[in-house]
Every structure is written in structure tokens, then in C-alpha cells.
Amino acid sequence: MADLMTVRDTDVAEICGGFGNDPHRLLDILLTIQRQNHWISPQAMTEVAACVGLTRIEVEGTASFYSFLSLTPKGRVSIRLCDDIIDRHAGFAAVVAVFEAELGIKLGQTSADGQFSLDQTPCIGMCDQAPAAMVNEVILTKLTVDRAREVARSLQSGQRPEVLVSAEFEPLTPYQRVVAAVDNNIRQTGAVLLGPVPRDEGLRKAVEMAPEAIIETIRASGLRGCGGAGFTTGAKWRFAANETAAKRFVLCNADEGEPGTFKDRVLLTERPDLLIEGMTIAARAVGAAEGLIYLRGEYVYLRDHLLSVLAARREAGLLGQSILGIQGFDFDVRLQMGAGAYICGEEGALISSCEGLPGTPKTRPPFPVTRGYLGFPTVVNNVETFSHAARILDKGAAWFHAIGTEGSHGTKLFCVSGDCVWPGVYELPYGLTVMELLALSGAEDAAAVQVGGPSGTMIGRDSFHRKLSFDDLATGGAVIVFNGTRNILEIVEYYLSFFVHESCGYCTPCRVGNVFLQKAIQKFRGGFAGAEDIEYLKDLSATIIETSRCGLGTTSPNPVLTTLANFPLVYSAVRRESEDGMLAAFDIQSAISNARGIAHRRSYIFDRDFTK
Ligand SMILES: Cc1cc2nc3c(=O)[nH]c(=O)nc-3n(C[C@H](O)[C@H](O)[C@H](O)COP(=O)(O)O)c2cc1C
Ligand code: SF4
Secondary structure, three states, X not given: OHHHHHHHHHHHHHHHHHOOOOHHHHHHHXXXXXXXXXXXXXXXXXXXXXXXXXXXXXXXXXXXXXXXXXXXXXXXXXEEEEOOHXXXXXXXXXXXXXXXXXXXXXXXXXXXXXXXXXXXXXXXXXXXXXXXXXXXXXXXXXXXXXXXXXXXXXXXXXXXXXXHOOOOOOOOOHHHHHHHHOOOOEEEOOOOOOOOOOOOHHHHHHOOOOHHHHHHHHHHHOOEOOOOOOOEHHHHHHHHHHOOOOOOEEEEEXXXXXXXXXXXXXXXXXXXXXXXXXXXXXXXXXXXXXXXXXXXXXXXXXXHHHHHHXXXXXXXXXXXXXXXXXXXXXXXXXXXXXXXXXXXXXXXXXXXXXXXXXOOOOOOOOOOOOOOHHHOOEEEEEHHHHHXXXXXXXXXXXXXXXXXXXXXXXXXXXXXXXXXXXXXXXXXXXXXXXXXXXXXXXXXXXXXXXXXXXXXXXXXXXXXXXXXXXXXXXOOOEXXXXXXXXXXXXXXXXXXXXXXXXXXXXXXXXXXXXXXXXXHHHHHHOOOEXXXXXXXXXXXXXXXXXXXXXXXXXXXXXXXXHHHHHOHHHHHHOEOOOOOOOHHHOOHHHHOHHHHHHOOOOXXXXXXXXXX
């Protein structure tokens, strides 16, 4: 251990220098140290602080926030097994047992010789090919007991993780490495994104237009954000363009952390040029010269592929100075790696993370379009949104507007996973029914569908006629299928544990309330809950929703509320007969009524229909 601390920490100054000793590049610096040393030692943090001009506490604040950074030594080979509910249903426990037996360590442990760490990690974006794992920067999918044993033994024999993807890994191009490791599982191509796409036609048209005309085209197309919230993209670009500022930024949200969502993974693999084309068009529209792609740490296997695409675009005059030969049109993009924190998908937290800070959401307003990255107006859009924008500039607003429904225009990438024959990505116009998507994916015996991931809505068969669109059932992409053998309360409890794990901890209702919610669900699962516990679930959920600062907290009770509304029998079936009144004694709604009045917030629980 002394060897690790004394010899390798001498590289810290060099690493910091490589990032210009810039405190805003703290996350990159710490990720580099983690990769080299397998942990961030106290000595390293002190050195980093001195190099970049931060306090030691500030460095430790960032280092301790992200799950891919470790303040204790980790193995040279870090094995992270995805423990998402889909992986659990697909054999996670058996895979864990093999690794534990072969490596002689339990989950959460590092081997005594410092060779291996074994951990579980939330959804790594491979639900269509579960069970999956990350081994250092390599993704392994469709793990079976036999494959897990083969992997463990190969690693123990000293083979590099890359060999597990291909015996001939080195000669492969960055793109070939990506597709050798991970299947795209594109099941349905559509007119906008996954069908034939001409290279940079949107950008060529955009440079002939005034910035305001670009924004107006996006507005007229009806494009809405594809990251979940569905904000009107044209309006967002206009807000940023109208701000008086010395500079502006364009930021692509490629954090894709919502369990069950993996569409951006496919776009980043197959359509990276289209995404960067969309970012470049946004830059032209709002007057930005710099952009960032924030790539989730779990997608580090895509890093070299994206860097090579960025380099090729610079070479082709599509990024950098005088894009397409147009004097004054300068724009370049930097890739910012994340480090294993779902909350960094929230745009404020994403910006914090890009600034080298812990990924905690920012207070809104001001919104990023006014005060975003480094305090400048910033357009934050999802990967799919930018890709759509590029196609709209090529094909026109009317073409895009005509696809879909009245309130939801264009196509959408749906990520189907779980109990179906053909999990994968389906590009389809908004407005198809859940039933139609289930039929396409071979999921006719579905009993429940989680639309929109854990923060979305769980529906039963009586709602399968509903439409996937902003007007009815909205989703950022995830459509997770469960058949009749699955335990709804197990799924609810898992999703709550996910939110407990991923809460940034800033607000007590989110940090603590979700733990209480999880305990209450455990009470139901144990058969100890009574009628009063239903009220407790509703009250506590309302409190978390009303008093949380960001979208994680305000949606985290959705697994409880939507299953209470749509699967009430699941709760009544496991209720005990007698009541002890213990939990009903504290009326949490009354307790917060004063605070609600001061903040002018409504009581959600009584105003909202959670079957919707
Ligand atoms: C907890 C949380 C996680 C989020 N994760 C993502 C994400 O992974 N990708 C994404 O594009 N948007 C995510 N969002 C939404 C972003 O905050 C933001 O609305 C989005 O990036 C805007 O882009 P769009 O308008 O193109 O959708 C998340 C929001 C919350 C509250
Ligand atoms: S709601 Fe949760 S995730 Fe959001 S700021 Fe509060 S504690 Fe953090």
C-alpha cells in the first residue's frame, strides 16, 4: 500500500498540469488519478488542492461525491455488476455468486492482494442485454453463470479485460471496439434518426440561415426535449440567444442514467455525427463557441469512439475555426466524463459536475439558459433532441411537425426491456399505444409496464390502450415490461432503493423520506402493514414531492403512488387484518402545512391523479 501512496502520487502535479491546473477540470483530474492509482489518497487530494488552488475540503467534497471515485484503495481490476431490477430478473444473483466464489471476495470487497474489487452498481444502460457488468472500462453483457466463471478465470490468469471483448481488440477501430462489446439491438428504424441520414445536410442549410430563422424552424417543428421533461426546444434556444452575455455554451446531456433507458447509447454509437451536427446548429443559433458532451461514467467505453468522431470533424472543417469555411463561425466540443452519479443527469447537477463540483442540483431560477455553465447562458439538451434538431434543419419544420400527434411531434426512440422477446430500441412516431409496442417487442403476456423508468408510471393491462406521447403517457424512452410472475412490491422497493442510493443528500425529505418509504414498502412485503400504512405512504410521498428541491425528489415517490393507484390489490393482498396505529399517530401533512403555505406550494397528493 505504501508503494501505491508514495510512488504514484508523485504523478499528481503532472496530471493537474495536463488539465492546466484548472479547478473546473477537477473531475477529470480525479478520474485520471483514480484510473492510475485505483483510489484518491489523502495525499493526492492535498496535492491536487495545492495545484489547482482549491481547499483540501473542496477537493474531498468532489472526490467523495462520485461512486466511481474511491477514497479507499480499489483493486487494479474493478468489477461492477449491474444490479438493476432487470438484471436481477435475468440472473444477477447467480452471476454474483460465481464472482464471489471464483475471486474469494464478497460484493463491496477488494482482494487482499489488491488485484480485484467486486461491487454492484445501479443501471449501466444495458437493460436490453442483461445481466451486464463493467470491468474497468470494458462492458460485458448477457452474462451467464458459465460466462461469469470464464471471465473471472481469465482475469485471474492476468488477461486484460479488453480480451474478454475480443481476442484481437487492439487492431480494432474505436467504433469496432464499441460494437464488439455492446449490441445496438435496433429493432425498428424510423424516418428521422435511425433510417438513412445524409451527413451534415442540416448544418449546411443552417449556415445559410440567420440564427433567428434556425430557432424559428426548431420552434415551428414542435420539437420537445427528449430527456424526460419535454420542454419546447425552440423556446429554450430563444431564451439563451436573447440573453446579453459575453459567451454562451451548448451542453449535451449524455448522462442517460434513468434505469431502463439506453437510446442515447445507440445514438452515440451509430449517429455521433448527427448529434454533433445538432450541437453545432444550436451553437450557430444561440451564438456559442464552446460545447460539452457530458458522457455518463458507465459509457466510458464510448469515449475513444466519440473522441475520434470529434477529431475527424475538426479535420473536415466541421468543428473548430471557420466551420464550413464561414468566417466567424467557430465552435468546438469537449467531452466531459461523468463518474457514476444518476443525479448528474439533472441539468443543474450536470452543470455543477462539468464545473468540477459535486453533482448537486442548482437552485432554479435562474435557469441554465440565463445562468448556466461557469455562469453563462447555456443550452442543455438531450442527445436525441440535438439529433432531431439536425434532421429538422435538413428536412424542414413541416416534415417533422406532420409526424406524431397534436402535442407530440416527430418520432421517439423507445427502449423496451424486461419480459419481452425482442428487447431493444424502436424508433416510432409518438402516439402509438403501449399495446402496439408490446406486440412489436413480443411482450403479449405483459402484466405491468413501467413507462418512463422509476420516476415514471407503472400501468396495468387495463391501461395498455393508452398512447405513448406527451399528451398521455410520457416517457424519456424507457418502457420496462414485467410479466405476471413478477412481484410488483419487489420492483417498487428496488426503485426506492435506487432513489435512496442516488439522492444527492441536499434535502432532508429526499434523503430521509425515501428511506422511510422503502421501509414502509418492506413492511407491506413482510405482511406487517395495515390500512393506516396506505395513508402513511401517501402522506410521506406528498411531503417528499412538495418539499424536495429537484426532479429526483419530486418524482421519487412515483413507484409507490402509481402502483397504489393502478395495482391497489397488490397492497391489500399483503395487508394484515389488525391495526396497531403506530405510524398513523404522526400526521406529517399537518406538520408541514405551515411550510407549504409560506412556499405557496399545493398539496400534490390531493390534487393529482396518479393513474395518469
Ligand atoms: C434526476 C434527474 C435525472 C435526469 N437525467 C437525465 C438524463 O440522463 N438525460 C437527459 O437528457 N435528461 C435528464 N434529465 C432532464 C434534464 O434535467 C434536462 O431537463 C434535459 O437534459 C433537458 O434536455 P431536453 O430538453 O433535450 O430533454 C434528468 C432530470 C432529473 C430530475
Ligand atoms: S431532491 Fe434529492 S436529489 Fe434533488 S437536490 Fe434534494 S436531495 Fe438532492
